Amino acid sequence: MKQLLPSLASELRDEQAVVVATLVSATGASSKKVGARMYVGASGRLIGGVTIGGCVDARVIEAADALIESGGRKLLAISLDDDEAMEIGLTCGGTVEVLIERARVDDPSDPVLASHERALAQLEAGEVAELPVALGDGRTFVDRMAPPTTLLIVGAGEIATFITRMARDLDMRTVVIDGRDRYATRERFPHADELRVGMPSEIVAGYPANAQTAAILVAHDYKYELPVLRALLRSDVGYLGMLGSKKRGAAVRELLKDEGFTEAELARVRTPIGLDLGGKAPAEVALSILAEVVAVRSGKRV
Amino acid sequence: MTAFRAVVLEHFRRPRNRGPFADANGDAEGANTLCGDRIRVQVLVRDETVVEARFTADACALCIAAASLLTDGVRNRVRSDALRLDHVWLRAALEGDAPAGRERCVTLPLETLHRAIASASGD
Numbered sequence: 001m002k003q004l005l006p007s008l009a010s011e012l013r014d015e016q017a018v019v020v021a022t023l024v025s026a027t028g029a030s031s032k033k034v035g036a037r038m039y040v041g042a043s044g045r046l047i048g049g050v051t052i053g054g055c056v057d058a059r060v061i062e063a064a065d066a067l068i069e070s071g072g073r074k075l076l077a078i079s080l081d082d083d084e085a086m087e088i089g090l091t092c093g094g095t096v097e098v099l100i101e102r103a104r105v106d107d108p109s110d111p112v113l114a115s116h117e118r119a120l121a122q123l124e125a126g127e128v129a130e131l132p133v134a135l136g137d138g139r140t141f142v143d144r145m146a147p148p149t150t151l152l153i154v155g156a157g158e159i160a161t162f163i164t165r166m167a168r169d170l171d172m173r174t175v176v177i178d179g180r181d182r183y184a185t186r187e188r189f190p191h192a193d194e195l196r197v198g199m200p201s202e203i204v205a206g207y208p209a210n211a212q213t214a215a216i217l218v219a220h221d222y223k224y225e226l227p228v229l230r231a232l233l234r235s236d237v238g239y240l241g242m243l244g245s246k247k248r249g250a251a252v253r254e255l256l257k258d259e260g261f262t263e264a265e266l267a268r269v270r271t272p273i274g275l276d277l278g279g280k281a282p283a284e285v286a287l288s289i290l291a292e293v294v295a296v297r298s299g300k301r302v
Numbered sequence: 303m304t305a306f307r308a309v310v311l312e313h314f315r316r317p318r319n320r321g322p323f324a325d326a327n328g329d330a331e332g333a334n335t336l337c338g339d340r341i342r343v344q345v346l347v348r349d350e351t352v353v354e355a356r357f358t359a360d361a362c363a364l365c366i367a368a369a370s371l372l373t374d375g376v377r378n379r380v381r382s383d384a385l386r387l388d389h390v391w392l393r394a395a396l397e398g399d400a401p402a403g404r405e406r407c408v409t410l411p412l413e414t415l416h417r418a419i420a421s422a423s424g425d
Binding site: 181183200201202223 | 333
């Protein structure tokens with residue numbers, strides 16, 4: 001949950017005080033969605049950002065440093081049009097509002113800390129979290145956060161090892177599933193959130209199948225692909241991809257079509273899996289798969 | 303070879319007795335932890351007779367075909383007779399030997415069936 005919502009109580013426990021900066025409104029070409037956060041520690045530590053970079057974050061940090069001392073909260077309205085950038089044609093244009101609030105990390109009753117940790121617990125439980133912040137002018141910004149994407153990775157081969165490594169930085173939970181206990185080991189998958197050895201089709205059926213679930217079939221073995229697809233084709237998983245060529249994908253679809261699955265159901269299976277980045281190495285394939293999951297999650301047509 | 307392929311493909315694509323059943327009184331699971339075949343066999347034994355046998359598997363075509371034939375072949379046999387089903391019976395049912403190196407694909411469902419029958423209370 002490093003990107004979405006770091007834990008103030010654990011990840012920032014060394015700081016006496018932290019200023020939480022939240023992007024609460026944006027007009028024009030804002031580079032991040034509202035709800036983006038930056039954490040500024042009393043030690044000078046920075047986590048996250050309310051914009052992709054540049055001058056806005058710098059101004060927020062400056063204001064946050066002052067708030068560390070004074071305490072309280074402040075709503076900053078920052079124009080993205082600066083004269084110099086306007087002159088050379090590199091301005092983004094627009095205005096952002098950023099709320100900055102100081103939290104006492106060593107005080108469990110601190111309201112900013114408490115609401116943060118409550119939202120974090122909800123996300124970790126797979127629930128939608130709401131983090132309301134009063135803006136001080138009668139308005140309240142409510143950040144509604146979907147739980148992180150869970151990757152059900154069927155097949156504990158080499159590609160899966162890279163997926164679990166990269167997924168951590170994307171705030172995705174990973175569950176590695178295989179019937180072979182020599183493959184699905186903690187030694188091979190130190191970054192996986194869960195390792196499950198058993199009948200893959202039964203294991204995947206035991207997880208919530210919703211828009212936040214992505215099923216990634218990288219076993220490249222029909223013995224797992226067919227039963228897992230039978231279990232998931234009529235489910236609500238948000239992403240369903242299978243490693244293999246177009247020809248192999250067509251053969252698998254044909255077998256399942258004979259069993260009564262419809263064209264529309266079968267069309268949900270993305271084969272070849274991943275965006276076509278051109279790479280063939282396991283890490284490159286892992287990257288292309290995660291890129292496709294991110295694109296689908298973001299509503300891109302890919 | 304053609305006949306062998308045909309019976310395997312037939313039982314792989316249209317397996318008999320696939321899926322769990324609630325009133326089983328014996329079950330066993332088996333796995334080939336190298337290739338990843340996984341199978342569960344459930345049986346209902348009444349008055350020392352196998353009344354019902356079903357299986358669930360994430361496994362290869364050969365394993366599924368063998369499980370399909372075995373769960374069909376074991377029905378209505380008395381327990382002692384059912385436990386005598388062996389690789390010779392299975393070879394005849396599959397109309398040939400398993401290909402070299404694939405023997406475990408057919409012995410896995412056979413062994414798992416035997417364990418399921420042995421575990422059944424039989425009342």
